[in-house]
Amino acid sequence: MPGTHILSSHDAELARLTAEIVRMGDIAVDQLREAMVALTSRNTATADEVISRDVEIDALEQQVSEEVVQLALHGPMARDLREILAALRIASDIERVGDYAANLAKRALALGFTAPPTPARGLGALADIAIEMLEAVLEAYRNRDAEAAAAVRARDAELDALYTALFRELLTYMAEDPRTISSAIHLLFVAKNIERIGDHATNIAENIWYVVHGETPQKERDKRDATSTTLAGPGDGESG
Amino acid sequence: MPGTHILSSHDAELARLTAEIVRMGDIAVDQLREAMVALTSRNTATADEVISRDVEIDALEQQVSEEVVQLALHGPMARDLREILAALRIASDIERVGDYAANLAKRALALGFTAPPTPARGLGALADIAIEMLEAVLEAYRNRDAEAAAAVRARDAELDALYTALFRELLTYMAEDPRTISSAIHLLFVAKNIERIGDHATNIAENIWYVVHGETPQKERDKRDATSTTLAGPGDGESG
Numbered sequence: 038m039p040g041t042h043i044l045s046s047h048d049a050e051l052a053r054l055t056a057e058i059v060r061m062g063d064i065a066v067d068q069l070r071e072a073m074v075a076l077t078s079r080n081t082a083t084a085d086e087v088i089s090r091d092v093e094i095d096a097l098e099q100q101v102s103e104e105v106v107q108l109a110l111h112g113p114m115a116r117d118l119r120e121i122l123a124a125l126r127i128a129s130d131i132e133r134v135g136d137y138a139a140n141l142a143k144r145a146l147a148l149g150f151t152a153p154p155t156p157a158r159g160l161g162a163l164a165d166i167a168i169e170m171l172e173a174v175l176e177a178y179r180n181r182d183a184e185a186a187a188a189v190r191a192r193d194a195e196l197d198a199l200y201t202a203l204f205r206e207l208l209t210y211m212a213e214d215p216r217t218i219s220s221a222i223h224l225l226f227v228a229k230n231i232e233r234i235g236d237h238a239t240n241i242a243e244n245i246w247y248v249v250h251g252e253t254p255q256k257e258r259d260k261r262d263a264t265s266t267t268l269a270g271p272g273d274g275e276s277g
Numbered sequence: 278m279p280g281t282h283i284l285s286s287h288d289a290e291l292a293r294l295t296a297e298i299v300r301m302g303d304i305a306v307d308q309l310r311e312a313m314v315a316l317t318s319r320n321t322a323t324a325d326e327v328i329s330r331d332v333e334i335d336a337l338e339q340q341v342s343e344e345v346v347q348l349a350l351h352g353p354m355a356r357d358l359r360e361i362l363a364a365l366r367i368a369s370d371i372e373r374v375g376d377y378a379a380n381l382a383k384r385a386l387a388l389g390f391t392a393p394p395t396p397a398r399g400l401g402a403l404a405d406i407a408i409e410m411l412e413a414v415l416e417a418y419r420n421r422d423a424e425a426a427a428a429v430r431a432r433d434a435e436l437d438a439l440y441t442a443l444f445r446e447l448l449t450y451m452a453e454d455p456r457t458i459s460s461a462i463h464l465l466f467v468a469k470n471i472e473r474i475g476d477h478a479t480n481i482a483e484n485i486w487y488v489v490h491g492e493t494p495q496k497e498r499d500k501r502d503a504t505s506t507t508l509a510g511p512g513d514g515e516s517g
Binding site: 102103106107109118121122125126129208211212215218219222225226229 | 342343346347349357358361362365366369448451452455458459462465466469
């Protein structure tokens, strides 16, 4: 029966596509890890490596996106709309995580040995949460597990809280010693980028939910954005 | 002849879709303008309006994206792959511009009357370039004009240069008077967000080029990213 034949070949292609996107995500996580190594250990070679490897993720995203649309053009099934949209958006979110990782590596180069050590430790904890969120959400996508995805969304609040604390610490730092302003601002942007990576993990989680349930969960942007309405810690919340 | 019939109805749908995306872009530009009014005139009511209107753009992006994929599922033509990918990405870039505008409005609320006036004027000039880039790129998309799109990309360097100058100004500001650090950092994030809006206008321009020529133009991310390897002005370059 041709129907089942199309269905099964389509499912095989979707599985292959999912594996490709997850692989892309694994590279992004790896890039983030290496960028943090470069940042904390001031390893220039590692930083250069992360920066030059970013084009790899960019190319994968373009390739995956075109494959997804090809699938769309040849897979006339109702559920595809969600799978196709989600796949494109997840690939795009992963590509941006890779960009942030490359940017962290650039800031590692910029900081050289000027960065204050204490906030740098806080950055490590911040990055660890972001990495855990990414790994969990990629696993959730692999299994189309909406509940696991929802759990990742919940962790974003933890990341935002730590970011705000770190932001305050850096602010105090600058106020106490204006000579640290330049490097502290670099660390501030580093922290901001890691917080944004958490937003992208959250976007991916929301897209998994959309695939499974057909609707985007109520966003909690407002809660996160609230931090930008105080002078304590400006969150951007420009994700979603 | 059914072929031409499908073709023409498809073209009609593509034209309608383009108009919808451009309308979405016009709202985003309007939001950015209003956000700058709120920021420079400290108008709380305007800020609240911009923030609450952001959901409108988010909803439009979701609607447009689903329509695009529906079109993909029923428009088996070679050129579609580019049009479909570009439409989805452009809608997504516009949605993010809207998010940045909402965030600017939030910072306007956060700043209250504490912001130093001088950099605020520089922010106006920065926003003007971003608005011009957005208007030009939406027009280029309406006309599928790759040359006009390339011109928008070129202007991004201008925006980045002004951002870096503003960044330096704010840095000096903070160093001279640590009491201004909190508000200066808000303005710094405002400047950063406007610079990122320029990156999204550039992304849209690159997608127009892709639709017309079938390839993404050589990105100049490295040039922009270079600013984040100095302590002068960290650019993020996490776009694309």
